[in-house]
Amino acid sequence: MTKLKTSYHDLVIVGAGPAGLMAASWASRLQLNTRVLDDKADRVSNGRADGLHVRTLEILDSFGLATPIQEAAYQLREICCWNPDSDDENEIRRTERVLSKEEDLGRYCQMGIHQGFIEQSFLDFLENKNHVQVERIVKTQSLDFDKASATDGNAHPITLRIRHQPSVSKGSKLDGDDELDPLDEIIQTKYLLGTDGGHSWVRKQLNLKMNGDRTKKHFGVIDIIPISDFPDVRISCSIHSTKHGSIMTIPREGRLVRFYVQLAETGGDQDDFDTSKITPETIAEKASKILSPYKLSFSHCDWWSIYTVGQQYASKFDVGNRIFLAGDAVHTHSPTMGAGMNVSMQDTYNLVWKLGQVIKGIAQPHILDTYNSERQAVATQLIELDRKMSNFYSDAPGAEALEYDKFREQFTRFLSGVSVQYGPNVLVPATDQSKHHSKPSLASNIIVGQRLPSHLVMNHAEANIVHAHSLLPSDGRWRVLILAGDISKPSQMSRLQGLCSYLTSPASFVHTYTPASSRIDSVIEILTVHAAPRHEVELLDLPEILHLFDSKLGYDYWKVFSNNNNSEEGDFDDAYELWGVGKDQGCIAVVRPDQHVSYLCELEDVELLERYFDQILVPQKKEN
Amino acid sequence: MTKLKTSYHDLVIVGAGPAGLMAASWASRLQLNTRVLDDKADRVSNGRADGLHVRTLEILDSFGLATPIQEAAYQLREICCWNPDSDDENEIRRTERVLSKEEDLGRYCQMGIHQGFIEQSFLDFLENKNHVQVERIVKTQSLDFDKASATDGNAHPITLRIRHQPSVSKGSKLDGDDELDPLDEIIQTKYLLGTDGGHSWVRKQLNLKMNGDRTKKHFGVIDIIPISDFPDVRISCSIHSTKHGSIMTIPREGRLVRFYVQLAETGGDQDDFDTSKITPETIAEKASKILSPYKLSFSHCDWWSIYTVGQQYASKFDVGNRIFLAGDAVHTHSPTMGAGMNVSMQDTYNLVWKLGQVIKGIAQPHILDTYNSERQAVATQLIELDRKMSNFYSDAPGAEALEYDKFREQFTRFLSGVSVQYGPNVLVPATDQSKHHSKPSLASNIIVGQRLPSHLVMNHAEANIVHAHSLLPSDGRWRVLILAGDISKPSQMSRLQGLCSYLTSPASFVHTYTPASSRIDSVIEILTVHAAPRHEVELLDLPEILHLFDSKLGYDYWKVFSNNNNSEEGDFDDAYELWGVGKDQGCIAVVRPDQHVSYLCELEDVELLERYFDQILVPQKKEN
Structure with missing residues (x-):
């Protein structure tokens, strides 16, 4: 050895x-x-x-x-539901079309x-x-x-x-x-x-x-280029038939469409379910029955599989x-x-x-x-949801089918991942009203524990319009995001200056947790989005800690951004309004390296921030 | 040999x-x-x-x-003009800030x-x-x-x-x-x-x-990472000083900024202009004088050059x-x-x-x-513009400097390239009222000879929102773009059906110019953007020539698109309105392989289209 x-x-x-x-x-x-x-x-x-x-x-x-x-x-922009026709229950008809409202969830849609x-x-x-x-x-x-x-x-x-x-x-x-x-x-x-x-x-x-178990519900999956007269073949559909079970479809890149087709439920009469006899062709045949009066066949099958629903x-x-x-x-x-x-x-x-x-x-x-x-x-949440979802899929249509649509709508936020909320724990302290906790009321739509919602802001120096998330690349840094408010007002500017004197001082948490040999923004980066009219503030009039100077590279012009107050700077939304932050109030959001907001406080709350980082980071030795 | x-x-x-x-x-x-x-x-x-x-x-x-x-x-989103300060003509001050209105020109801004x-x-x-x-x-x-x-x-x-x-x-x-x-x-x-x-x-x-000649105006160009307190270092600026000439700047990728710096005009007193003494440092020094009271220096110069203005x-x-x-x-x-x-x-x-x-x-x-x-x-147009532009740059500031801004605004469309208009010639017949010519009144904002303006449309089968230009990739095909109007109205649907019977017939120009062994859309592709409410029309109810069937690949779902009438389908504009096309009228636009519109006519004008293509394309032999 x-x-x-x-x-x-x-x-x-x-x-x-x-x-x-x-x-x-x-x-x-x-x-x-x-x-x-x-x-x-x-x-x-x-x-x-x-x-x-x-x-x-x-x-x-x-x-x-x-x-x-x-x-x-x-890009999944629409979902259609098909259910048995009330006139002829052997045929399906479209019962609902829902355009996905991706703007509520972020800048992407499901794909x-x-x-x-x-x-x-x-x-x-x-x-x-x-x-x-x-x-x-x-x-x-x-x-x-x-x-x-x-x-x-x-x-x-x-x-x-x-x-x-x-x-x-x-x-x-x-x-x-x-x-x-x-x-x-x-x-x-x-x-x-x-x-x-x-x-x-x-x-x-x-x-x-592993906890949990498999059910006795068996589905077939085929990725095919469909040859079909089904009208919604390029739309994601949930389809329930009276006698033959259900299908869910997801169109894909190129000409492919994925079909999840309910094949059987064993345990009762159908204990003889024999997967060895299943082929892409038999899955498509089953799908064709469910789709009646429409037909489905294929010449190209890219991939296929059979699975049994289970949650573990x-x-x-x-x-x-x-x-x-x-x-x-x-x-x-x-x-x-x-x-x-x-x-x-x-x-x-x-x-x-x-x-x-x-x-x-x-x-x-x-x-x-x-x-x-x-x-x-x-x-755990996902598995709970999946249990409910699987029942909806395999149960007979009718009242449940309609309920399913509501169900789906309700869980879209969770599935999209944007409402995932961490804490309370050492990284995300509780947000109640006790002394050292976050102050959630400062930003009604920035939820502590959730990822920061991304809205458009304008680079102060370049007038370029960028998504807030583009300021938060995954490079391992913490961010102290200063939503400085309307700093064209002397009182608000004075609050910002007070904060910056602290941040600049050798005793500040930024210095405490940064190794002496590293750039001052290498552990905790300070970013500013102010809400002054952009033309009333000059970048270089702001404290230098907000736009660091480097003797070879000059100023850093990519740390200060302005809000589009009442959409005056162009055709994009007012981020302060979307975040629910007062322009005469402002706030500080601590953002973890994974874009989740872990702390919210006022511009003066440097002691709370010190206490927050003290629980998490390691003070770095300084050269003498 | x-x-x-x-x-x-x-x-x-x-x-x-x-x-x-x-x-x-x-x-x-x-x-x-x-x-x-x-x-x-x-x-x-x-x-x-x-x-x-x-x-x-x-x-x-x-x-x-x-x-x-x-x-x-x-991304060049703002332009600033700096001119001598009226209080102290040895110093410059910002006289104008202009946000570029890229939405007027297309979906990109200058970069x-x-x-x-x-x-x-x-x-x-x-x-x-x-x-x-x-x-x-x-x-x-x-x-x-x-x-x-x-x-x-x-x-x-x-x-x-x-x-x-x-x-x-x-x-x-x-x-x-x-x-x-x-x-x-x-x-x-x-x-x-x-x-x-x-x-x-x-x-x-x-x-x-080559016709034309060089002037005696000499400029220096430097691509540097600027170290400067000039407030607009990350904005494209045109800067005029009283005594030291002018600068134009273009910020660039990374931290680079390009400076065009006026160095000298020979021919008069300055016949001794010696380019051998010019270095990036001397160019930056000259720039620093023009920028007074601001300073400019650099540690990194990426590239530099000297040029003499000329038009040939x-x-x-x-x-x-x-x-x-x-x-x-x-x-x-x-x-x-x-x-x-x-x-x-x-x-x-x-x-x-x-x-x-x-x-x-x-x-x-x-x-x-x-x-x-x-x-x-x-x-020729460009050179004419350049002559005027060069004079503006090198002339003393003042009235001319202000005039320059207007001048620039006026020529933005030409420089952007979107207003370049071809014809009349064999590819772009004249648009007057004579018998065989285009009918420009059918689409007030689709200019025959210019590139088709790109607006957002919705894929009928997928509900995906795409730019019209994404339907026109550079693959060498001509496009017959059918703006079919509101085909939920029987009269308009009937007009479309009439057109499609012609297009489907073996005598149609689509068949005439396509080799027998090639797909029917390989020379001339037929694309449709209709203005019916999307949910009132089923794709497969439209004539098959609009969504071709292939025995192995099924229907082609990527040729029919719907308009966002009154923006009812989501947060994007009504393309028919932007194109200036009547929803009860419609039109056909012939689009060249380079996206330029070469012909505009009504849905019934198949004879005009035949005559148009007859001047340009070669009839293909058919197999017997």
């Missing part, structure tokens, strides 16, 4: 699906010493997951990945595109921008976790033995001592992330059990804050809501910035507790 | 700058047998041209290239990004999507044009002798017969395009002279409709308007689809006449 190659890493990611690749993207942005291992030879080529929800697109955009996906994907496209976007990002390559056909062989040493932050308490793909030279034989097999390797790592799917090897090594989740998502599980490895549910891939990516998006800050000594290790509490709550 | 390697091509492009690469992109999209030769070792790495106007971005988007450029570029970025976008497009590589360090040695054989469409009347880059193996010596030098090559080509810049080798071989253009842009010149090879002017690169790319965008159609036998060769007439008219 001692002769085996051994390497040391901060983080090892096992499983390079969407959740693992999201984690790898974070890790590479944060420049963590990371390995990404996958037992398969290549990424997913077609089929599998295919829905992207609003929040996922916002997250992808924070890595610069949303635009090409958006250009290639199907349909196959998982492989998203994986490829991550792979390109990793390779082109960060020179990280996923290691393929790597078999994990054993996992040891030395709990005793885990209390030491610098220890590598996790030992992983892996085996690489044998050389492709055919017929060559590996001779000699097995212990010296050059294809085997020992990896010592500080942290381990298992994103290795529903049959997770990592989870099995940890003996974590792991009792915990981590072991000792050193080994973490995410995605299908800890929660599985039916695919009809298109939630699985989204929630899986959101799991690791929640986790890896925390790991990065702890590994770098910026944040205190106990912030890692929040991964389990924040993400298990989401998984 | 006979032993030299000889190859045969449809088109040879000499010069791989923006104009040449635009031509190459067209040629590769049209799958022409093309060579692209350049004498330099690589693309431009920094500096040079840096402005993109609205129409150029529309064109780049028609090749799928606009989005990444837009994301990287500086600043260096030429190399655009060239790289083309190179990636050519290599990744079309497997075309620019041949570098190729020296053109001789050019012969056999006019006699040029009357034969299949002839290769142009002979080009070129010499490739010697092998990089150092010290190797090429021995033996020069005639057999393997680095030399003979190229026989049907067409030749010279996009080889102001010192065009192709132009010199043709003995074409070639008397003709082609020889015998076989050899064409474009870009700087036929027109040069001062760079301050950022027009050069734009007009150059627009030259070849105008030309190559015509070449492609003639080479493929789709269009009649005489359409090539229109290249010279259409593009020389633009060059």
Whole structure:
């Protein structure tokens, strides 16, 4: 054993699906010493997951990945419901058309595109921008976790033995001592992330059990280029027939459409359900019956599968804050809501910035507790919703079908991901009225614990109109977002100046938590959106801490933005109004590296901010 | 000579700058047998041209290239004017701020990004999507044009002798017969395009002279990361001082800003102007004087140059409709308007689809006449404008400075490229009231000869909201755009059905000009935008010629779009209203492969359309 190659890493990611690749993207942005291992030879080529929800697109955009996906994907702007015709219950008719109101949820709408496209976007990002390559056909062989040493932050308490793909030279034989097999390797790592799917090897090594069970409802899935006279073939539909069950459709990139077709429910009369007889053709035939009087056939089938509805989740998502599980490895549910891939990516998006800050000594290790509490709550909600949803799908139509529409509308916000709310916990203190807590009344539509809603603001120096989220790329920094109000009024400007004198002082939290050798905005970045008429304020008249000077690069013109008061600067909305922030009041929003708002207070509340960061960050030694 | 390697091509492009690469992109999209030769070792790495106007971005988007450029570029949303302070004429003050009203011009605003970025976008497009590589360090040695054989469409009347880059193996010596030098090559080509810049080798071989001359006004250009307290350093400014001349600035991608700084005017007292003493530092010093009381310095200079204002253009842009010149090879002017690169790319965008159609036998060769007439008219206008503009820049400030702002406003449309109007000529018949001409009154804001303005429309089958230009990618096809009006009214539906019976009949122009072996939409594509309430019309109830059926792919759902009547379908404008088309009237717009509208008529005017295409296209033989 001692002769085996051994390497040391901060983080090892096992499983390079969407959740693992999201984690790898974070890790590479944060420049963590990371390995990404996958037992398969290549990424997913077609089929599998295919829905992207609003929040996922916002997250992808924070890595610069949303635009090409958006250009290639199907944009889900309308949903149609079809139910049995009241005149002839053997035929279906359209009972409802709903245009999705994406503007309520954010700047993206729901999209349909196959998982492989998203994986490829991550792979390109990793390779082109960060020179990280996923290691393929790597078999994990054993996992040891030395709990005793885990209390030491610098220890590598996790030992992983892996085996690489044998050389492709055919017929060559590996001779000699097995212990010296050059294809085997020992990896010592500080942290381990298992994103290795529903049959997770990592989870099995940890003996974590899944709660919940499978139902006896069986669905077929086909990705086809439909040949059909069904009028809404390019619209996402929920279709209920009287006798033959239900279908849900999601149009996709190119000419593809995905059909989820109810096949059978076993347990009663139909215990003889035999999956071996199912083919894409039989699924389409079943769909054609449900669609009557319309016909469905196909010449090209891109992918197909059969699944049995089930809801399962792991009792915990981590072991000792050193080994973490995410995605299908800890929660599985039916695919009809298109939630699985989204929630899986959101799991690791929640986790890896925390790991990065702890590994770098910026944040205190106990912030890692929040991964389990924040993400298990989401998984539990999702599984609860999925149980209800599956019943709606497979139950007979009628009153329930109509109820389903309302049901769907009600849960759109949750599914979109934008209403996911974390806390209260150490990162997101409670918002009640006690002394040290956030003051939610300062911004009626910025919900502490939720992601900051993105509205358009204008770069003060450039007059360029940008989304607030573009100020919050995923680079690992905390942001203190100063909504300074109308600083053309002397009283408000004076409040801002007071705040800035504190921020500029060596005792301020910005200085306390920033290493002496780093730029002052490298841990906590200060951003300003004011609500003065833009032409009444000159950028360089504002305190320099808001537009840092660099002797080689000049001023930083990309930290101060102006609000479009009453839409006077052009055809875009008044962000202060949308955020519910008073222009004569203003506020400070602390935004976590994952765009979630963790604290809200007034411009004078620097002591509250000090107390907030004191619970989370690690004071940095200064050079003497 | 006979032993030299000889190859045969449809088109040879000499010069791989923006104009040449635009031509190459067209040629590769049209799958022409093309060579692209350049004498330099690589693309431009920094500096040079840096402005993109609205129409150029529309064109780049028609090749799928606009989005990444837009994301990287500086967006020019505001212009500021600075003039001598009325209280202290030694200091400047801001006299005007103008927000650019891009919505009047199209969906893009003017942008600043260096030429190399655009060239790289083309190179990636050519290599990744079309497997075309620019041949570098190729020296053109001789050019012969056999006019006699040029009357034969299949002839290769142009002979080009070129010499490739010697092998990089150092010290190797090429021995033996020069005639057999393997680095030399003979190229026989049907067409030749010279996009080889102001010192065009192709132009010199043709003995074409340039008209016009250089002035004695000398400017310095620097691309720097400015260190400055000038308030509008990230805004495009025109700045006039009392004593030291003027500056124009264009902020750029990253932190760069370009400064055009007036240095001297020779001919009078300053005949001693010595360019050898100019450095980036002296240019910045001069700028600092003009900017007083503000200071300007820099630590990083990305690129710099000196130029003398001049306006020159070639008397003709082609020889015998076989050899064409474009870009700087036929027109040069001062760079301050950022027009050069734009007009150059627009030259070849105008030309190559015509070449492609003639080479493929789709269009009649005489359409090539229109290249010279259409593009020389633009060059002449531009040079006229540039003469006036240069005077404004270098003249003393005051009344003229104010006049300049108006002047600039007035010419914004021309510079943006969206008001460029072609014809009357064979491709764009006159629009007066005589019998066979266009009927401009049918669409008050669709100007025959100009590019179709792009407004948002909704895909009928998908409810997806798309720009009309996204229906008109640069793929070489003509479009018959049927603005069908409100077809929920039986009378209007009946008019559409009448038109479609004609289009479906074997005698229709669509069939006449399409080769028997090709898809019926491969030469002329029929697109529909109707103005019925979308939910009152089912796509499959429309005639099939509007949504073609394919036995393997099903219906084509991407050819019929609906108008957003009174913005009832969401937050986007009513395109019929913007186009000025009556919903109870409708019209047909013939759109050239370069998005220019060439003909407007009523839904019944099939005879006029037949007559129109008869002048341009070649009837295809049908299989018997």
